[in-house]
Amino acid sequence: MREFLTVTGQTDYPPGFTNELICSQFMEATGAEIVVRCLAEEGVEFVFGYPGGAVLNIYDEIFKQNKFKHVLVRHEQAAVHAADAYARATGRVGVALVTSGPGATNAVTGIATAYMDSVPIVVVTGQVPTPAIGMDAFQEVDTVGITRPCVKHNFLVKDVKDLAETMKKAFIIAATGRPGPVVVDVPKDITYHKTEFEYPASIEMRSYNPVVKGHSGQMKRAVQMLLEAQRPMIYIGGGVVLGDAAAQLTELATLLGFPVTNTLMGLGGHPATDRQNLGMLGMHGTYEANMAMQHCDVLLAVGARFDDRVIGNPAHFAREQRRIIHVDIDPSSISKRVKVDVPIVGDVKSVLTDMLALLRQAKEKPDAAALNAWWTQIELWRAKNCLKYNRQSPIIKPQYVVEKLWDVTKGDAFVTSDVGQHQMWAAQYYKFDKPRRWINSGGLGTMGVGLPYAMGVQLAHPEAQVACITGESSIQMCIQELSTCKQYRIPVKVLTLNNRYMGMVRQWQEFFYGSRYAESYMESLPDFVKLAEAYGHVGMRIDKPEDVEAAIREAFSPALKERMVFMDFQTDQTENVFPMVEGGKGLSEMILAEEL
Amino acid sequence: MSSRHIISLLMENEAGALSRVAGLFSARAYNIESLSVAPTEDATLSRMTIVTVGSEDIIEQITKQLNKLIDVIKVMDLTEGQHIERELMLIKVKAVGAGREEMKRTADIFRGRIIDVTETTYTIELTGTGSKLDAFLEAIDSGLIIETVRTGASGIGRGERSLKA
Numbered sequence: 001m002r003e004f005l006t007v008t009g010q011t012d013y014p015p016g017f018t019n020e021l022i023c024s025q026f027m028e029a030t031g032a033e034i035v036v037r038c039l040a041e042e043g044v045e046f047v048f049g050y051p052g053g054a055v056l057n058i059y060d061e062i063f064k065q066n067k068f069k070h071v072l073v074r075h076e077q078a079a080v081h082a083a084d085a086y087a088r089a090t091g092r093v094g095v096a097l098v099t100s101g102p103g104a105t106n107a108v109t110g111i112a113t114a115y116m117d118s119v120p121i122v123v124v125t126g127q128v129p130t131p132a133i134g135m136d137a138f139q140e141v142d143t144v145g146i147t148r149p150c151v152k153h154n155f156l157v158k159d160v161k162d163l164a165e166t167m168k169k170a171f172i173i174a175a176t177g178r179p180g181p182v183v184v185d186v187p188k189d190i191t192y193h194k195t196e197f198e199y200p201a202s203i204e205m206r207s208y209n210p211v212v213k214g215h216s217g218q219m220k221r222a223v224q225m226l227l228e229a230q231r232p233m234i235y236i237g238g239g240v241v242l243g244d245a246a247a248q249l250t251e252l253a254t255l256l257g258f259p260v261t262n263t264l265m266g267l268g269g270h271p272a273t274d275r276q277n278l279g280m281l282g283m284h285g286t287y288e289a290n291m292a293m294q295h296c297d298v299l300l301a302v303g304a305r306f307d308d309r310v311i312g313n314p315a316h317f318a319r320e321q322r323r324i325i326h327v328d329i330d331p332s333s334i335s336k337r338v339k340v341d342v343p344i345v346g347d348v349k350s351v352l353t354d355m356l357a358l359l360r361q362a363k364e365k366p367d368a369a370a371l372n373a374w375w376t377q378i379e380l381w382r383a384k385n386c387l388k389y390n391r392q393s394p395i396i397k398p399q400y401v402v403e404k405l406w407d408v409t410k411g412d413a414f415v416t417s418d419v420g421q422h423q424m425w426a427a428q429y430y431k432f433d434k435p436r437r438w439i440n441s442g443g444l445g446t447m448g449v450g451l452p453y454a455m456g457v458q459l460a461h462p463e464a465q466v467a468c469i470t471g472e473s474s475i476q477m478c479i480q481e482l483s484t485c486k487q488y489r490i491p492v493k494v495l496t497l498n499n500r501y502m503g504m505v506r507q508w509q510e511f512f513y514g515s516r517y518a519e520s521y522m523e524s525l526p527d528f529v530k531l532a533e534a535y536g537h538v539g540m541r542i543d544k545p546e547d548v549e550a551a552i553r554e555a556f557s558p559a560l561k562e563r564m565v566f567m568d569f570q571t572d573q574t575e576n577v578f579p580m581v582e583g584g585k586g587l588s589e590m591i592l593a594e595e596l
Numbered sequence: 597m598s599s600r601h602i603i604s605l606l607m608e609n610e611a612g613a614l615s616r617v618a619g620l621f622s623a624r625a626y627n628i629e630s631l632s633v634a635p636t637e638d639a640t641l642s643r644m645t646i647v648t649v650g651s652e653d654i655i656e657q658i659t660k661q662l663n664k665l666i667d668v669i670k671v672m673d674l675t676e677g678q679h680i681e682r683e684l685m686l687i688k689v690k691a692v693g694a695g696r697e698e699m700k701r702t703a704d705i706f707r708g709r710i711i712d713v714t715e716t717t718y719t720i721e722l723t724g725t726g727s728k729l730d731a732f733l734e735a736i737d738s739g740l741i742i743e744t745v746r747t748g749a750s751g752i753g754r755g756e757r758s759l760k761a
Contacts, residue, residue: 144612149623153666156612173666206761207608207669332660335653 029197031160031190032057035124038167040067041199044095046086046459047071048079052099053139054126057191071459071488074480076103078452080110081478083121084181085449085456087114088439089414091244093174094121094456100128101139104185105146109446111181112150116443117265118242120179122170129189130158143185152180160193168200177210178330179242210329214346214354222325222342223358225298230370231377232258233296235281237310238265238442239303239328243348246270246435249302252356256366259378261289263304264427265442272431273411278378279387282310283581284424287386287590290581292378294320294588301326303348306338307443308583314338316586327351386579386592387428395572396545398422398497401552402429405467405495408552413437413465416453418474419445421503424577426469448477454492455484465493465556472498472568473522482535485564493555494566496528499573507576511591532566541568600629601655602647602674602681602751604759608667609635609642616665617644626650626658630683630726630748641669641761645750647726669761678754684721685729686711688742691718695740706732717742725749 029037035058039047048071051059062070073079076098083094094114098107104125114121128137144156153173155166163186170182226232234256240249246269253260253276260270261281270277279286281293293299293311299322304310311317314337326333326340327348334343344351389399402425405413415430416439417423423440432438439457441449454468468475475496485492497503505520529539538560542551548569555565578593607613614633621628629647636643648658655673662671674681691699696718703710703720706728712719722732726749733744753759 145615148612148616148619158611205666208666330664332657332664336657 028194030057030061030192030194031157031163031186032061032192034160034163034195034197035167035186035191036061036065036067037197038164038199039095040065042093042171044068044093046083047095047097048073048082048086048456049097050076050079050099050103052103052126054100054103054128054188055097055124055186055191057188058097058124058126058186070097071455072484073452074483075478076106077109077448078455078478078481078484080107080121080123081113081446081449081452082456082459083123084110084114084119085416085439085453086460087119087121088117089436089457089460091436093171094119096121096123098123099126099139100143100188101141103139104141104143108146108150111147111183113441113444113446113449114181115150115152117238117441118179119181120174121181122167122174123181123183125183125185127156127185127187130187131189133187143183147183150181151183152178154183154185156185157187157190160190160195163190163195164197164199165203168203169205172203172205173208177208211345212347212350214327214344214351216354218342218344219351219355219358222300222344223355223362225323225325225342226256226258226300226359227362227364227366229258229298230367231295231297231374232256232300232366232371233292233298234258234260234270234300234302235263235293235304236260236266236269236302237263237304239348240266240269241303241435243303243329244435245303245349245352248349248352248356250274252352252359255356255359257371258300258366259292259375261285261293263310263442264440266304267427267438268432268435269303271433273433278382280427281587283312284428284577284579285581286428287384287579287592288378288381290579290587290590291381294586297322299324301328301340302352303328305333305336308337311338312581312587312589313584316589319586384592389575389593393545393572396542396548396569398425398499398569398571398575399429400545401495401497401548401569401571402426402469404549404552405469406430408549408556409465409467413467414439414457414461416440416450416457416466416468418450418468418470418477419447420471420474420505421499421507421575421577422469422471422474422497424504425497428577430469447474450474451478451481451485451492451494454494455481455490458490458492459488468492468494470494470496471503472496472500472525472528473502479531482532482537482564482566486536489562491560491562491564493564495552496566496568497571498525498528498568499571499575500525501573503575504577510576511582528566528568532564537564537566539566539568541570543570598649598651600647600649600675602645602679602749603659603662604672604674604751605644605646605662605668606636606670606759606761607642607644607665608669609640610667613642613667614644616667617646617662620661620665621648624657624661626654630746632748632750638761643759645748647749670759672753672759674751674753677757679751679757680754681725681749681751682723683726683729683749684723684747685732685744686719686721687733687744688717688719689736690716690740690742692716695737699736699740702732702735706735708732
């Protein structure tokens, strides 16, 4: 390990000094060294990446340091997903490093995934040398142009003197305000150009000042409105998790005694096993959550954005009169799809803390009689038991696998998922009591995230139980990462709910396309047990419901603690996700499972 | 109810800043009628004037989304208050025979200036609101127009109203 020296303020060199001399004398740093030293200064633990021509100088510097660990993935998409999951699970900025051209384009899906879910990551991309930019050089793409619509911000570094400051800005922008991905595109010549290195402690940006504190007048109005409510509802999204405000939110809900529903991204923001929690709302939300959302008279929305999968048809949603308070850090999320009465722009944690203080000072209390009547109504909705399924089935029901996972892990695992039916079952049946435990692609809906997500989470929390609930279609989109799991001995547990169909596609085809199952059947599936074994992992195939729990127990047993385990559950091909709100329909127009 | 809005913004004068704004409009399917941009007296700043059409909700989203761009420093909807709007048009027309004098007279009426002359053509410079420029185009024989070029609107608030970094 070489010691880094920081020499600053040295600008005038004696005549006759060559660049190399100056370098040895004054410890100038190359661009590649600067990138690596900036990452070290930021306290980065892991860089997920894949080398290539344009980033070879950076990799050479990585070789020489031991401040952070580089994790070599098998495809750049997975590097970004793993960095994204690391960020989701820890709240710190995730970092990925890829080369120019195809390295950058492969990273785009990962970047867009992080963007849609507001996850703070910094992606360093190599670029062809500055004189070659625009010359259609080998492995050249306009990375800044391609990523512009799916980043919070991006930079092309054109002068090595700007590099350290740009890296600092990237980390600040990624982590503050509404978080998001930032791309720093570094041409190869910049990585060998030299300059003095000083990492700025902080940087002022005149064009970037995210709001933190909520408007006090608006918060007072909001508290008054909450206290006047007859049929209140608290609706929380990913902002509560990202903003580390689960404790404040739960305190507020307890103090008021109001029902709470979480979006897919908000799971864990309020404990699922709490009586006041009505479960997830939306397209596959619970009956009680959707009915309460539709029929409430005062709605407190926190860190959520009323998106199409959550409230269905906005016109139908607007049929019922309700007053809405909306707390969000991003002004553009407010009144985008649904008009609100009391907008509060600010950091969710700060706003909730202030609102809690106001509530405690208030002389009024919530209307107990009205609240009782409202809860009576909600309990009637809850009594529908909308998540029931056939527990007598001789074929493995996917819901049962998720329930057993919850039992075995005592509800305390980190759970990643891919996208489709299994994702919805994971969200519905694994009761998340803590934030940052549920890691999935909610906004972009990216199949293939599950395994790299699990890797990122497991590396962040080496002692934690990490499960990836996936399907046989999704898992194949990033299956190459089994190799990364082998290299770094990442002992994640994969639970594949294998129904030999792209289940959610099949479900829609059954409901809306006359059961014409166009290209949604998975033929020629690999033998997942042998595949896992080929990568040096443990493979299990589970065919019968009575074997489900034992398999999961074995996978999470101390004997296999250090091993990656791939469980292939042969599940019911015909099972569908219920309740379901069809696209374009209203929240209260749910299709429920047939009476069983 | 859609209406026309003139949005002024100040942004960092950096490569790619313009494409962030243009990209935002296309990505979110907002209208752009015109867009003009140039550095200000402070060379680190660019000032942009965007003319767009949309409902109040859309315009609110446009200003919020523009504010969200990291390079954008200030955004103002000029049409929310008293403002002045100007556009520059250069128009090259055929000017021969009796029509030559007629063309000059029309240009004078519109306070246009002839800035280039050949035996057969005039090039006229005309400044005003977009509708004034449209009116000039309607006032002359369209068959005489060789080419036109317009800058798109620039706008500024009246009186004390100003956009400062």
